[in-house]
Amino acid sequence: MKSLGYSRRMATLATAAALVVGGLAGCAKEDTGGTTEGGVALIKAGALTTCTHLPYAPFQAPDETGKVVGFDVALVDLVAKKLGVTQEIIDTPFEGIKSGSDLNAGKCDIAAAGMTITDERKQVLDFSDPYFDATQALAVLTGNQVKTLEELAGKRVGVQGGTTGEDYIKTQVEQKSLDIEVVSYKDLAAQQQALATKQVDAAVNDLPVWNEYIKNNVGKVEVAAGFDTGEQYGFAVKKGNAELLKAVNESLAAARADGTYDQIYATWIGAKPTA
């Protein structure tokens, strides 16, 4: 009787342990995903989940009704349409996007965040074909006669933390040993606010971003200089997710071929530069 009681207790313990371990393993991956007809596995059935960081107009930002719209959104919508699902957008810090942790953690299927393709990021993400040629631009308050970084000696320049703009300025400051204080802001909104409230004398971000800001704040800010860094934007998927990457690239190629890309470009960015 005693031995039976002991073994029963052991069995209970073993079951409990198995449950706990199973539960822990279960936490790691929730199986609510789905697969589209084309064989692309998605983390959530019926939706292409996109990670981005808001606001980043004109690439992605909420409109008056709170719906997230923009150049990136429109292009990813094409991918979602091709897969026969709808796009769902998750707003998450840029650090998690570019480090690949959001994709690896199964937070989203694709990252679309006006993200420049870099060798560093390629180590943790698989990038699509480039979909946008980006240049960095220096924005100043209107009336500020600055044209180059050198003229900003002794001044403060705002950057968006974790972006290629920040890397570019920090490298320039180091290489040319410029006397510039680089202030890193947590997102575009904070950076623009800092420029508007004169907490920095100039700010560096992608050119289309400033163009959009100037459109909405006429006469307050102007672009003082552009830096052609040869950057290109790419969408990113989890490393090894070849099926989704193929679908993204096919969708981009199709959009470029049938003129949809140009239409979307004209809507969000403006007239296409002649190059």
Added chain:
Amino acid sequence: MVFALVILAVVTAADWATLSDAFFRLDIAQGMFPEAITVALRNTVLYTLLAFVFGLVLGLILALMRLSSILPYRWFATAYIELFRGLPSLLVLFMVGYGVPLAFPDREIPGGVYGSVTLGLGLTAAAYMAETLRAGIQAVPKGQLEAARTLGMSHTRAMISIILPQAFRIVIPPLTNEIILLTKDTSLVYVLGVTSTTIELTKFAGDALNTRVNPTPLVVAGLLYLLITLPLSQLVRGLERRAARER
């Protein structure tokens, strides 16, 4: 029992080689020094102290106003405490960092980031500390004030020489807790925009995590926070023991 099982399950299920590679990469940890100490930890401590001193002074004034016999003083102090205790520190920081410059263009908060942090975190801390100090003052037996007054001291004199010293001794443990909370709240400072010289621990670790794509910096930063908070907790415990013995 269940708790022990969970620990056992975690210990046996974990892949220790991968974990140590992810969280304890010595080379990455070493790369963070000495800046982790000379800049990040230093600023974290500095922000904490600035906000604490500001909060303590303002908190004391508020506590005295709240106990004052003059009605408008009491109203003001109560309104202030309820307002700032109810607002998230992050919101107050945004207000100070972005709201104030918008409302008062061409005026600057003195001290740059340090000034903004002092104000942003200190305004909230003052609300908490005012309540703590008030409780401390009220905990001093009434007879003490009456005795002092009988000796011919003015109310102000009695407050300064008799009541407040005793009150402060009573509130040292809760005030130390406030420092610990403030230390952690300094992680919010990065929303104000930080430079390589004004960076604090959390943002510093976040940046290192970004460039190295490895969570080791987070562990290092965590240990550095503990380096500040553990001795403080120890101090509180020691003071409480001493107070208990004296009673």
